[in-house]
Structure formats: structure tokens, C-alpha cells
Amino acid sequence: MPATTHTFRVEGMHCGSCSLLIDDALEDLPGVRSTQTALKQKRTTVELDLSQNSPQDVVKVIEELGYRASPLP
Ligand SMILES: [Cu+2]
Incomplete structure (x- = not known):
């Protein structure tokens, strides 16, 4: 994909x-x-194949490192 x-x-x-x-x-x-x-x-931009992981998974990785993340429109 x-x-x-x-x-x-x-x-x-x-x-x-x-x-x-x-x-x-x-x-x-x-x-x-x-x-x-x-x-x-204060931004990160990710090229992501949605058949493998979702934007929420990206948020989870960032938050596990101790930062706060939220998807932007
Ligand atoms: Cu630092």
C-alpha cells in the first residue's frame, strides 16, 4: 500500500x-x-503505510518516550 x-x-x-x-x-x-x-x-511528519500501523500507533510510540503527541488535521 x-x-x-x-x-x-x-x-x-x-x-x-x-x-x-x-x-x-x-x-x-x-x-x-x-x-x-x-x-x-513542535511537529513530526510521518510517511505511514496505513495497512501496517495507524496514526494512533505513532502517538503511542511518541508517548512511550515521555512526550505528548496528538494528530493534526
Ligand atoms: Cu532533548
Whole structure:
């Protein structure tokens, strides 16, 4: 299935290590083709194959790292 783009608001990042940690964790989630986490914009953008995982699974991965995440329209 082709991947679609999903954007999330992420609260609680303090530095570049936080955004790298989130990108690394998301890249391990099946169905994630690419991620781009922007510290200053408090956002992460994920190319996701919805046949493998859902936006809620992305939220779960981010929240397990100790940040707060919510899907943006
Ligand atoms: Cu940090």
C-alpha cells in the first residue's frame, strides 16, 4: 500500500536529542517510510503505510518516550 503523510503536534521536546530520539523510534515502527521531527515547530511528519500501523500507533510510540503527541488535521 502507498504511504500517506500524517502530521502530529509533539509537546515536551527540549533539544535536538529529543527530536532524534523520536525519529529513531518511529523509524522502527512497521509501515513508517520516513519521519521528520521539527523541534521548534513542535511537529513530526510521518510517511505511514496505513495497512501496517495507524496514526494512533505513532502517538503511542511518541508517548512511550515521555512526550505528548496528538494528530493534526
Ligand atoms: Cu532533548
